[in-house]
Amino acid sequence: MTPASLAPSRPVTRAVPLWDSVGAAPRAPARARIAERLFRHAVNTLPVRVALAGGQRLGAGGPSSPLMRVHRPEAFFHRLGVDAKIGFGESYMVGDRTSPDPAELLTPFAERLARLVPRPLQALRRWVDAAKPGSEHNTAGDARRNVEHHYDLSNDVFTSFLDVIMTYSAGLFRPGTRDLAQAQRDKIDHVLDLADVGTGTRMLEIGTGWASLALRAAERGAHVTTLTLSAEQLHLARQRIEAAGLSDRVDARLCDYRQAEGRYDAVVSVEMIEAVGGEYWSEHFRTLDRLLLPGGRAAVQAITTPHDRMLATRDSYTWIHKYIFPGGQLPSLPAIEHEVRAHTDLIPAERFSFGPGYAETLRQWRGRFLDRWDETAALGFSDTFRRMWEFSLAYSEAGFRADYLDVWQLGFEKPTGGSAVEPEASRALSRGD
CATH class of the missing domain: 3.40.50.150 (Vaccinia Virus protein VP39)
Known part of the structure; x- marks a missing residue:
């Protein structure tokens, strides 16, 4: 007897769930500009390709390197500027960016995670990180x-x-x-x-x-x-x-x-x-x-x-x-x-x-x-x-x-x-x- 046969499907019945409540990107122009500069600096040292809407290309990767397509760059950078640790994932949830193989794309980021943000700016984490509820x-x-x-x-x-x-x-x-x-x-x-x-x-x-x-x-x-x-x-x-x-x-x-x-x-x-x-x-x-x-x-x-x-x-x-x-x-x-x-x-x-x-x-x-x-x-x-x-x-x-x-x-x-x-x-x- 399979697990599925033991637990028949039941439709989801709940209020609007958290994942469906992600709205339009918040507006934070100054922080978005800083986030964009940091992102460009980081990806230009990574073996990845980033294709921005409008035709601009970023990244140090070659033709076979992992690809990120940023369909809505303005929304993407505003999400990063408001809270990069949450906004980067939310941008994938709502389709601001996509990737043919997100695990392959994220691996170079994970390999260099401690170095993606310049060390002098890492000291600012306590002031920019969201507090745990x-x-x-x-x-x-x-x-x-x-x-x-x-x-x-x-x-x-x-x-x-x-x-x-x-x-x-x-x-x-x-x-x-x-x-x-x-x-x-x-x-x-x-x-x-x-x-x-x-x-x-x-x-x-x-x-x-x-x-x-x-x-x-x-x-x-x-x-x-x-x-x-x-x-x-x-x-x-x-x-x-x-x-x-x-x-x-x-x-x-x-x-x-x-x-x-x-x-x-x-x-x-x-x-x-x-x-x-x-x-x-x-x-x-x-x-x-x-x-x-x-x-x-x-x-x-x-x-x-x-x-x-x-x-x-x-x-x-x-x-x-x-x-x-x-x-x-x-x-x-x-x-x-x-x-x-x-x-x-x-x-x-x-x-x-x-x-x-x-x-x-x-x-x-x-x-x-x-x-x-x-x-x-x-x-x-x-x-x-x-x-x-x-x-x-x-x-x-x-x-x-x-x-x-x-x-x-x-x-x-x-x-x-x-x-x-x-x-x-x-x-x-x-x-x-």
Whole structure:
């Protein structure tokens, strides 16, 4: 039984959604002129082509380089001038600019992201960046609303582009693997191996998704409690658990991780830490520590960004925050290691990175989403939504292609008694092995 057959399509019924409320470009002539000069300076050092309406060409790229077409230059530069971190994405949403392959175009930008704005002007960030709204701080109430913003769009939207087992995180593409579903199964088994999940394991999962990991853990003999804040995800997850005949082994709950109770042999969290917000990273890891039995193991899969970029952008409010993941913040690997060392007794045991696998995962998701767009449009979603989602997937793919982003699976052990003693070094598995 397929996920789609378990969750029949339902038309979208909501007030005018945020993505359809993007209006005409705001007017800011002075800032637009500055933004245009900065943009021209940046692209003229990049291996890209920019075609402005009217025939002007920018960029240092040759005939085969990635192409950006700017159909409405005045609107484009005004959006950049008012707020470049939001306006650049909005310009794609409304069609001010287009690209035949936005991921290929964005990759050179991502490779040079720290240098696109001249260093003297970077010091002005605190005065020109938009402030984060209060809802970005992920209190218990705001966390629920932030999750609903993304995951309660419609299960059918996600069914349109995810693999057959409905896994919404990086696939692990081993040498020779091309099939996305197989890459996801391999990823799930790898993270369950890190947590030593097998027959009789009492496992907690923080972040249910659509229950793919919980179902696999139950197939391996575990008894699973899995938590989500998305009512839509919970509905489909419970259907899938029942259809698999595993209701006696998997208990799916609508619950904030901070309210979780009990003690477990294993705790698994896959791409959840990015959603909790930087001010709650310590609480996230303290929760893992609190819920683990002595001798237990935790496994965390996390998207990471370089530490210097994390520090430089941690207070920024971006297009991704506004339209895709409100309240989100990517950690760096040093930040995770600090939080674990400072706030828990957990001992780092293993770590494994596979960023190129995420680039391939996102490439396949974007292709599937566009190939099946007619099905999503039939649910009531607009072309603005299509361009928003396409840009989000392409933007993320470019980050991984450029090594600006990475994804790690991290294993931790809970000491059997006394205080944790930090080992000389955690065992680092080589990329892609």
